Amino acid sequence: MKPFLTIDPTLTRPALLLRLAVIGLILGGAVTLFAWRAGWLNPHTLTQKTVIDTFEKVDGVFPGFRRNHAKGVCFRGYFESNGNAAALSRSGVFLPGRIPVLGRFSFGGGLPYVADAPATVRALAVQFQLPNGEEWRTAMINLPVFPVQNVQQFAEQLVAFAPDPATGKPDPAKIQAFVAAHPATARALPLIQQRPISSGFADTPYYGLNAFTFLGKDGKPTPVRWTMVPEQPFQPSPATAPATLDKNYLFDGLIAAVRAAPQKWRLILTLGQPGDPTNDATITWPDDRPKIDAGTLVVEQIESEAVSPARDMNFDPTILPDGIAVSDDPLLSARSATYSVSFTRREGERKEPSAVTTAETGK
Amino acid sequence: MDTKPRTQFAIQSRLLHWLMAVMILAMLFIGVAMVSSLADYRWLVAIHRPLGIAILILAIIRLINRKLTKLPPFPPTMSPLERRIASSSEKLLYALMIALPLIGWGMLSAGHYPIVMFGAVHLPPILPAHPMLFAILRAAHTVLAYLLFATILAHVGAVLFHTLIVRDRILDRMALWPVRRQKAADPDTKPAE
Numbered sequence: 001m002k003p004f005l006t007i008d009p010t011l012t013r014p015a016l017l018l019r020l021a022v023i024g025l026i027l028g029g030a031v032t033l034f035a036w037r038a039g040w041l042n043p044h045t046l047t048q049k050t051v052i053d054t055f056e057k058v059d060g061v062f063p064g065f066r067r068n069h070a071k072g073v074c075f076r077g078y079f080e081s082n083g084n085a086a087a088l089s090r091s092g093v094f095l096p097g098r099i100p101v102l103g104r105f106s107f108g109g110g111l112p113y114v115a116d117a118p119a120t121v122r123a124l125a126v127q128f129q130l131p132n133g134e135e136w137r138t139a140m141i142n143l144p145v146f147p148v149q150n151v152q153q154f155a156e157q158l159v160a161f162a163p164d165p166a167t168g169k170p171d172p173a174k175i176q177a178f179v180a181a182h183p184a185t186a187r188a189l190p191l192i193q194q195r196p197i198s199s200g201f202a203d204t205p206y207y208g209l210n211a212f213t214f215l216g217k218d219g220k221p222t223p224v225r226w227t228m229v230p231e232q233p234f235q236p237s238p239a240t241a242p243a244t245l246d247k248n249y250l251f252d253g254l255i256a257a258v259r260a261a262p263q264k265w266r267l268i269l270t271l272g273q274p275g276d277p278t279n280d281a282t283i284t285w286p287d288d289r290p291k292i293d294a295g296t297l298v299v300e301q302i303e304s305e306a307v308s309p310a311r312d313m314n315f316d317p318t319i320l321p322d323g324i325a326v327s328d329d330p331l332l333s334a335r336s337a338t339y340s341v342s343f344t345r346r347e348g349e350r351k352e353p354s355a356v357t358t359a360e361t362g363k
Numbered sequence: 364m365d366t367k368p369r370t371q372f373a374i375q376s377r378l379l380h381w382l383m384a385v386m387i388l389a390m391l392f393i394g395v396a397m398v399s400s401l402a403d404y405r406w407l408v409a410i411h412r413p414l415g416i417a418i419l420i421l422a423i424i425r426l427i428n429r430k431l432t433k434l435p436p437f438p439p440t441m442s443p444l445e446r447r448i449a450s451s452s453e454k455l456l457y458a459l460m461i462a463l464p465l466i467g468w469g470m471l472s473a474g475h476y477p478i479v480m481f482g483a484v485h486l487p488p489i490l491p492a493h494p495m496l497f498a499i500l501r502a503a504h505t506v507l508a509y510l511l512f513a514t515i516l517a518h519v520g521a522v523l524f525h526t527l528i529v530r531d532r533i534l535d536r537m538a539l540w541p542v543r544r545q546k547a548a549d550p551d552t553k554p555a556e
Contacts, residue, residue: 006440008530019527027520034512037392039399047399133485135477151401312494313475318405322483330402337397337404347474348498 048337051155052345058162059110063349067342069123069139071114072106073251073356074308077262079128081295085269088222089214091323092130094294101297102127104310105201105254108141113355115247118197118237122250124206124228124265125315126297134321137313139335140206140228144195145188146281151334153182188282199235201254202263210317210335211278211327214269223272223327225285228265228297232257251356258302265297278327305354314343369435370543371536376432379425380537386418387460391512398505412467413480419464426457440531449521452514459511465489466507470500 007016035041055067062070083096093099107114108121121141128136148154160178164171179186198204208226215221246252257263269292272278276285305311318326318336326332371377390411397407437446471478472488474497479485490496525533535542 004442004444005524006442006529008528011528011530016528023520023523023527026523027516030516030519034392034395037399038395045399046401048401048404049399051401132483133477133487134479134483309475309492312492312497319477319479326405333403333405334401336408337401340404343474344498344501347494348502351494 046152046155048334048341051151051158051334051338052341054155054158055110055342058158062110062112062352064346064351065110065112065354066106066346067110069104069106069108069125070110070112071251071355072104072123072305073255073354073358074102074104074303074305074310075258075299075301076303076308077101077103077298077300079126079267079295079297082293084292085214085294088216088224088269088271088292089323090217091136091321092132092134093128093136093321094323099131100129102129102308102310102313103299104305104308104313104315105251112352115241116250117241118239118250122201122204122206124201125310126228127310127313127315128321130321135319136321136324137315137317137319138208138226139315139317140208140226142195142198142204142206143192143209144207145191145284146209146331147185147188147192148182149184149280149282150330151338153185154331154334157185184280184282191284196234197237197239198230199237199253200250200257202257203230203232203234205229206265208317209281210329210332211272211276211281212320213278213325213327215323215325221325223276223278225270225272226294227268227270229268231264231266231296248356255302255356255358258299263299265299267294267297268292269294279329281329281331302358304357304359306351306357311351311354312347314339316340369433371435371538371541373428373432376425376428377537377539379421379428381539383418383421383425383460386414386421387511387515390414390418391508391515394508409479409481412471412478415464415467416480416486418460419468422457422460422464426461429457435536438525438529438531438533438536440525440529440533452518455514456511456518459507459514463504463507463511466500466504470497470504473497473500 011019032041039045039047052067059067059070066072077100078098079093079101080098081094081096083094085094086096088094103124103126106123106125107116108123114120121143123139123141125139126137130136148157157178160174161170163169179189206228211223211225213221214224241249254263270285271290271292272285273289276289277283303310316336316339318332320326372380393407393411393414397404397411400407437449441449468478468486469490472490473493475492477485478488490500522533525531532542
C-alpha cells in the first residue's frame with residue numbers, strides 16, 4: 001500500500017523544513033488576516049455587538065424584544081404622495097398616488113414594560129412598500145436633533161446617562177462630564193429639553209434626523225432631511241404622567257385616536273444648500289431652507305406586536321429605494337450595523353407578550 | 364474526440380476556478396469584516412449581497428461544467444486515501460459554494476428584508492418571513508462560512524504541500540497557461556472522480 005503522503009527524496013532536511021515553514025507562513029498569515037478583519041485580535045474596539053451589549057447591560061435583557069425601542073405597537077396604513085417631490089427623487093414613492101405602509105410607534109430605551117411618561121423619546125418607524133417590490137424604511141423620533149454625532153459618542157452617552165443602580169436615577173456628575181467633553185451634545189441638549197411635549201403619539205412631529213441624498217431622474221443629488229408633521233393639532237402634555245392614568249396611557253390614547261379616525265402626518269422635506277453639513281445629526285439646517293410637502297402618511301389601523309409583521313421587521317434606515325441614498329452621516333452605517341445585531345438576537349429568542357395590545361385599551 | 368487523458372483541467376474550468384477563488388476569498392473577508400465594522404457595515408453589506416448572488420450563478424455554471432468536462436488524472440504521487448479526501452473536499456466545496464449564497468438569500472427572505480442587488484434591482488423572497496427561521500439561517504450562514512474558509516485553507520495547504528514538498532507539479536493541472544506534460548502518466552492513474 002502507498003503511504004498517505006510522499007516526500008520528494010531529493011529534498012534535504014533543511015530545504016524540507018524551510019518549505020514547511022513557507023506553507024505554515026502562508027496558511028498562518030491567511031488565518032491571522034481573517035482574524036484581524038473579524039476584529040478578534042482587537043477585542044476592545046467598539047463594534048455593533050458591543051453597542052448592543054451596552055444596551056443589554058444598561059436596560060437588561062428582555063428576550064424577544066428590541067434592544068432599543070422595546071415598548072411599542074404596530075400599525076397599517078398608506079402614504080398618499082402628491083407628486084411634489086417627484087422632481088427631486090426618481091423613487092416611485094414620490095409619484096402621485098397611494099402606497100401601503102406598515103410601521104410601529106415606540107418609546108426609546110430597552111425596557112418593554114416601562115410606564116408611559118411624557119418626556120420619554122417617542123418614535124415612529126415606517127416601511128413604505130413600493131409597487132415594484134422596493135422598500136423604504138425609516139425610523140424617526142420626536143427630538144428635533146440627535147444628542148450625539150457618531151456611534152462612539154452614542155455608546156459613551158448610553159453609559160453616562162444610565163440610571164445608577166443605587167439611586168435608580170442617572171448620576172448628574174457623569175452626565176455633566178459627558179456633556180462637558182462633547183460640545184455638540186452641549187449645543188443639542190437645550191433644543192431637546194426645550195421641545196414642546198405633546199399630549200400623545202398622534203400630535204407630535206417625528207424627525208428623520210440624519211441627512212439623506214435624493215437622486216433625480218438625471219442623477220442630480222439633493223441633500224434632504226425629512227420630518228413627519230402631524231395634522232392632529234398640538235395639545236401640550238402635563239410635565240409628568242397623571243397618576244390616575246394607566247401605565248400605557250400614551251399608547252392607549254394612540255389606539256383610541258386611530259380607532260376614532262385615521263391619524264395623519266405630512267411628510268415634509270427640508271432641502272439642504274451647498275455647504276450645509278450632512279454628516280451631523282446634532283444640528284438642523286437654517287430655517288430659511290426650502291421645504292416641500294411630499295404627501296400624507298395615514299395611520300389607519302393599530303395592530304398588536306403579536307400579530308403585526310412589523311414586530312419582526314428591522315427598521316434599518318439604510319433600506320432605501322432607488323432615488324434615495326445615504327449621506328456621509330456616519331450614524332447611518334452604525335445604525336444599520338447595530339439594528340442588525342439587535343434584530344438577529346431577538347429573532348432567535350422566545351417571544352414574550354408585549355405590554356401594549358389593542359385588546360387591552362378602553363379598560 | 365480527444366481520447367488522451369488531459370493533463371490540465373479544461374480552460375473554462377481553470378478560468379472559473381481562479382475567478383471564483385478571488386471572489387469567494389473576497390466574500391469571506393467582506394463577510395467577517397462587515398459584522399464587526401460600524402463604519403463600513405453599510406457599503407460592505409451592499410457589496411456582499413450582489414457578490415453572493417454572482418458566486419451562486421457561477422457555482423451553478425461550474426457544477427454543470429464539472430459534470431460535462433473530462434478531468435485530468437490525479438498525480439501518481441497521491442495515495443488512494445488522499446484521493447478520497449480530495450474528492451470529498453471537492454464535493455464539500457461545491458456544496459458550500461452553492462449553499463452559502465442560498466442560505467444568505469433565504470435568511471434575508473425569512474428576516475423580511477428586501478433583497479437589494481443594486482439600484483431598483485432586487486430579488487424575490489425564497490422563504491416566508493419567520494423569526495426563528497431567520498435566526499437559524501443567520502447562525503448557519505456564519506458557521507458554514509467558517510467551514511468554507513477552513514476547507515479552502517485545507518485545499519490550499521494540500522496543494523502547497525504537493526507543490527513544495529512532494530514536488531509533483533500538481534498546480535500545473537489548474538495553471539491558467541498551458542503546461543505540457545513532463546513525463547508519461549503513472550500506469551495506475553485513473554481519472555479523478
